[in-house]
Amino acid sequence: MRFAPTAQQVELATAVRELLADACPPETVRAAWGSEGEKARVDLWRQLADLGLLGAVLPEADGGLGLTEVDLVPLMVEVGRAAVPLPVAETVAVLVPLLAGRPGDGDDLTGLVTGNLVGTAELAGSGVLPWAGCSDRALVRSGSELRLVDLTGVPLELVTTVDGSRAAARTPQLPGTLLSTDPADLERAWLRGALATAAQLVGLVHRQLDLAVAHAAARKQFGVPIGSQQAVKHMLADVLLDVRFALPVVQRAAVSLAAGAPEARAHVAAAKAMASRAADRAARTTIQAHGAIGYTVEYDLHLYVKRAWALADTWGSETHSRAVVADSLGLPPAVDPSVLPWEAAR
């Protein structure tokens, strides 16, 4: 029993954090909202590739870092903290591990890990593909089949999203190559995406909290810093409480997934449920703690809040994730409460 990251994991996360502090400051995220941000995105992707992050899960023999899901968690926390406007989670945690097991798709795999290709994924069947506008490949699902789509030359109907950096597009049936019909592949891909998303949400909450604390300590109203008022203190303490108790649940999910444990499905769902809730509450609270300043697009907070909103509802919303947990607990289905005691529920 040792429930803490290893020194190596901490070291790698610190390296990623430092890289992203330089390479993905708020200006980069902001730029990604418009077409002028494309070059910054390409540069950033390249830097992530150079760090070895994109192929991190490949064995060292194949030029990777041999990382497991457990190792990825602290890295994805950093990707979230920086709100990297690229499908890092989808490429690193979903596409690369999937393609790595399939000798036939070597070119795409090489392209992704070297940073020549950007890969996104959407398995919920929502009809909207995030990061479509900045991606070359997309993993999609039709029924229970996994398909890989080459987005080059595919006409995309881009849509406006609340988080303007998401570069999302509507996806009517995309043409694609069949990757797998094995439901186990599909489930693993889903769980990896959900886990990486939960970890990003943890990072996003920390970023929002850092901004709110800095603002509340500096902003004076009525002659005192607003952060010296109990109301502000307590609302921000609750954000910390949520996220500090979400992180270990995310970490456990990674351990279960890496071990191939049958509990992985429920553990990932628990992680996503708690991270989504923490993120939703953090978004609302940190906007409130900022007052009108947080309610503008000139200030940086909104970049992180909007990413959190987007990620909270994808790869399994809180409600859906809780349904998975309920299922794992063997709970009977809910009954409708009777309307009046002598009338049966309708």
Place this chain on the structure above:
Amino acid sequence: MRFAPTAQQVELATAVRELLADACPPETVRAAWGSEGEKARVDLWRQLADLGLLGAVLPEADGGLGLTEVDLVPLMVEVGRAAVPLPVAETVAVLVPLLAGRPGDGDDLTGLVTGNLVGTAELAGSGVLPWAGCSDRALVRSGSELRLVDLTGVPLELVTTVDGSRAAARTPQLPGTLLSTDPADLERAWLRGALATAAQLVGLVHRQLDLAVAHAAARKQFGVPIGSQQAVKHMLADVLLDVRFALPVVQRAAVSLAAGAPEARAHVAAAKAMASRAADRAARTTIQAHGAIGYTVEYDLHLYVKRAWALADTWGSETHSRAVVADSLGLPPAVDPSVLPWEAAR
């Protein structure tokens, strides 16, 4: 349009409030927890009869005050504020109006309005009859029939309840006289009981709030009254917010019920749902605002908190009441969220 109590209604409520301040102080409620309180209960019941409250809904020609459900709301608020340890709501709002329409039951009716008999009621079919230990008659339901039970001489299995003044008993099939098989009678009786319970909850919240405000203003910790701390201020402000917005919903339900409007069912359910929620939150909050003092039975707060808990879950819990509202809105039944996107809900 004039959505406020009339001067007469205010006057009558004030009279009841003043009577109860004298006749039903906390000591009387506390005494009702033990058998030594029986005499106080009998005296109190007699005083309520003398005031004309017990037969208040009878026409003036029959010795009543000719009150409607609308008039009863402010009175029941006062009954709640004092936590009267007797089935006032059941007698005044449920039994008397039901019996008044039935010439055959004159003796019971006279007994109830003159204060010679105490009448309780339980229509949810919970298996527990509140106030059984201090009542002579009980209105119960079997299936959709209303029955009146003469409790005299019936052996009762008294049960310990959280609110020790409730004098509740388990009720295996009680023998009783058939009063009505008309579902409209049943529904009206239920709605009147639920409405009177909602009104009492409003009064109970105000009593808890008064105690908490007085305590918070007087109790000093860290050199200042705890009520000068934002955390305490805001939690008590929320209690006031809940109850101030619950009251008009209770009042509207009374208007609809008195008018025989088809919306009465949904409006009473809305009233009960909001009053129950306000009471549950008030109980938790006012205990917290009192600190350890509120967590003892020596201090009076618990008398009102425990009554609120009991009433919040009877005559339709918040969940059940909300189901009635959902039904009135024509909402489709809830679906179980899918577990994973490609798996149907179980």
Place this chain on the structure above:
Amino acid sequence: MDLTWSPAEEAFRAEARGWLEANVPRGLPSGDTREGFTAHLEWERKLFADRWAVVSWPERYGGRDASLWEWLIFEEEYYRAGAPQRVTQNGIFLLAPTVFEFGTAEQQDEILPRMAAAEQLWGQGWSEPGAGSDLAAISSRADKVDGGWRINGQKTWTTRGAFCTHLFGLFRTDPEASRHAGLTYLLVPLDTPGVTVRGFGRLDGDEGFAEVFFDDVVVPDSAVLGGVGQGWSVAMATTGSERGLTLRSPGRFLAAAERLRRLAVERAGSLTASARDGVVEAHLRAEAYQLFTLAQVTDLVEGRTPGAESSLNKLYWSELDIALHETALELLGPEAELDGPWSRGHMFSLSGPIYAGTNEIQRSIVAERLLGLPRR
């Protein structure tokens, strides 16, 4: 307790409903962009032309002398018909009550008809970078000059400021006086030399806010509303309006709760129990807000003034609005991240607990003034 409308009130409702059904424009762009604002002005002018712009005002200013009850009915019908947000609202709901109460006859005759006709478009100039909820910290100053005042300083978070023609605001006219004292309420045409307006984006990205810079801006003595140095008490009257029932009429939330109900029915296939309960909650709260308001209007009509009660209104509607939109987003699921009326409404709702005095301040007001808890 009488919850029925008189035949005259019912007739008023029928007339309003009929006119709105025939005239409400569909698919107007956001009023917080320049093009959208222009489109909205057309709607405002149509309202004015048919005397629906300011129903509760005297006829001579374009109103109908409607009672408070009729005003409530109009608002209910307005939102029920799906009519757009009023881009003139900061003028007609915040400034106008103050002009009626404190304005000179000349100010009333000059301002009110033009405001009703959407010729003068008024923005609010209260907040400053250093004075948000703490209004008394205002530092923009107006110095006395011959025949008028010279203004220097900066206002911010002026709603739709970039599209307005005029600004009302508080300025420090006595720099010696502390906090609440020494402030004056001034009316400033935004085309006065020395004024610079810069629009900026709200949370939804629309240019719904502006900063207004004053660089030796001179206004005449007649720009003073309600007396030199009286700005605080004059402004507080308007604050009451903003927090009270005028700005957030129950009709708005009743209509939103009904839209939410329809969304739930349309999306029955994804109506989870928690979303379904959220629809019930929105409906319960919207009706509670309506009923609370009816009680409050009864009090007003009978001469009892709400005072600190308006803080209860503001807490209730602002939190109801957020909860309602959160439920809508839950119903939309992954589509919630798409730009649309619900996601925009959600972002807009988040401003509710912030503006017009944060909800934290409102809770303290409730605790101190309604419950009598001690100040620090």
Place this chain on the structure above:
Amino acid sequence: MDLTWSPAEEAFRAEARGWLEANVPRGLPSGDTREGFTAHLEWERKLFADRWAVVSWPERYGGRDASLWEWLIFEEEYYRAGAPQRVTQNGIFLLAPTVFEFGTAEQQDEILPRMAAAEQLWGQGWSEPGAGSDLAAISSRADKVDGGWRINGQKTWTTRGAFCTHLFGLFRTDPEASRHAGLTYLLVPLDTPGVTVRGFGRLDGDEGFAEVFFDDVVVPDSAVLGGVGQGWSVAMATTGSERGLTLRSPGRFLAAAERLRRLAVERAGSLTASARDGVVEAHLRAEAYQLFTLAQVTDLVEGRTPGAESSLNKLYWSELDIALHETALELLGPEAELDGPWSRGHMFSLSGPIYAGTNEIQRSIVAERLLGLPRR
């Protein structure tokens, strides 16, 4: 990240489980009544006889020198087996860590074995009528006399005080010193002349609290724990224990969440969506609390001390405990008003956010010490 137990730890678990399954008493009355307390003492003495009373203590005091990990395992098994609340807990979890850290060898040898054997039963004497969460406001005083101290004053909210034999508490030994200074930690046998104990009812009506009055009570110099005037820092060490992981082990909430799950399965016919979601929530939070604790114990084992983090524990378990019981009451419906384990558990849970420093105080500690927000 290693979430597996070693073979030795698994063996320890198996041994504990086996013993508990064979020995846990069923249907014990509440330990907060006199008769119940006596019944619980039998259980405590059985635990001691088989060396399960204080597993983490040294063998010479009746323990097993168990590691923190083993202690966690024992607690998990203890609650999983449905074993009763420890009536000795205020001694073994609150006083004992302080005696280990600050006691003289004589004090350790005198107190610890008797405490473990449930011969000395210790109550906490911190709160006073005027000093609840604000412990530094203590006014009960101990004046120096020849060879000892003379105590006068009153303590209150002493858990199970009416059934205890000894009391540990803070007393003001230097009336000149302000607040935190001038306090001394004293150990007082309750049969000392001048001590009067009066039990009174907790929210559930049981005599779980006591007031303790001191009227010229003289204790010897050896009653001082940790040095004259050092009471505050000595007491804070114990406060850390009370808020931290020792008092509320995850096993307790895991077991409660599992009981709740079983209740939901048994009452499938009345399992509404909101109650069902409450069961999920209780499970999620209990597991999160367990995992958070595992991370914290890893830190402790590796020499990193939690400090203000213990406020996070206290906030989390106390609110989880209430939510869990509220869900149970929802499942019970009208039966919730009957006296029973769930309604009693609910009332008990409401003390969580109050004792050991209210949750309001804990939130301020989190904000100031973990987030770095400014004090007032």
